[in-house]
Amino acid sequence: MATPKKMATPKRKSAGAAPRASVPASSKVATVRKSTAPERVTAILDELQRLYPDVQCALNHRNAWELTVATILSAQCTDVRVNLVTPALFRAFPTPRAMATASLPELEELVRTTGFFRNKAKNIRGAAQVVTEKFGGKVPQTMEEMLQLPGVARKTANVVLGSWYGIASGVVVDTHVLRISRRLGLTRQTTPEKVEADLKRLLPQQRWVQFSHEVIHHGRAVCVARKPRCAECTLEPLCQAKDKTWHSA
Numbered sequence: 001m002a003t004p005k006k007m008a009t010p011k012r013k014s015a016g017a018a019p020r021a022s023v024p025a026s027s028k029v030a031t032v033r034k035s036t037a038p039e040r041v042t043a044i045l046d047e048l049q050r051l052y053p054d055v056q057c058a059l060n061h062r063n064a065w066e067l068t069v070a071t072i073l074s075a076q077c078t079d080v081r082v083n084l085v086t087p088a089l090f091r092a093f094p095t096p097r098a099m100a101t102a103s104l105p106e107l108e109e110l111v112r113t114t115g116f117f118r119n120k121a122k123n124i125r126g127a128a129q130v131v132t133e134k135f136g137g138k139v140p141q142t143m144e145e146m147l148q149l150p151g152v153a154r155k156t157a158n159v160v161l162g163s164w165y166g167i168a169s170g171v172v173v174d175t176h177v178l179r180i181s182r183r184l185g186l187t188r189q190t191t192p193e194k195v196e197a198d199l200k201r202l203l204p205q206q207r208w209v210q211f212s213h214e215v216i217h218h219g220r221a222v223c224v225a226r227k228p229r230c231a232e233c234t235l236e237p238l239c240q241a242k243d244k245t246w247h248s249a
């Protein structure tokens, strides 16, 4: 599928780095195979950072509002698909104020291909109304306020607060982060909320935002859902997946 022209992303310097998971693991990885948990977590973080330096959010956006909308649309949908839809959506309704008064059928048509389009259209218009009426047209910068926007749960709030505002309010737990955190043995939980709580306890706060970006890249490039490419994964010495029954499920 063709990649659309990329919107400017002023908060970051460069586009997402190409995955480099097949490069040899650093010597540090090999030496901590049997080490204690904190050392293993540090080694995982170091290796992820080495593999995916400068990664960023894959959803194209130019401001906090666009990232909020794009993240709402990304539920049960690929980022590539969302990036195909948002240019026309933001041409038609460039601001929260404009989207707040949009007709639902028009919005539905614009976001139709992202799936669950009726709900999503209702949510993005509702979010536009709350941002306009309650927050003066600006996406708020706290978790508590973000959660007042229709269609926004912790994941979307963490994406916007972390990727745009640079506020590490939590760890984004999407399907990749949930799956790989379990495979790596960072959590045994099965719900995003509980996985996030485990990750917040384990990871230093300054790594919360980038960790998610890195793991999402790893989930797309190497640790895919059905058949993870463990033979080419440099995290393998640190990974506990092979000991888990859910790994082959």
Ligand code: SF4
Pocket (backbone or CB within 6 Å): 180, 183, 184, 222, 223, 224, 228, 229, 230, 231, 233, 234, 235, 236, 239, 240, 241
């Ligand atoms: S070793 Fe396999 S299961 Fe573990 S992170 Fe790498 S690809 Fe995923």
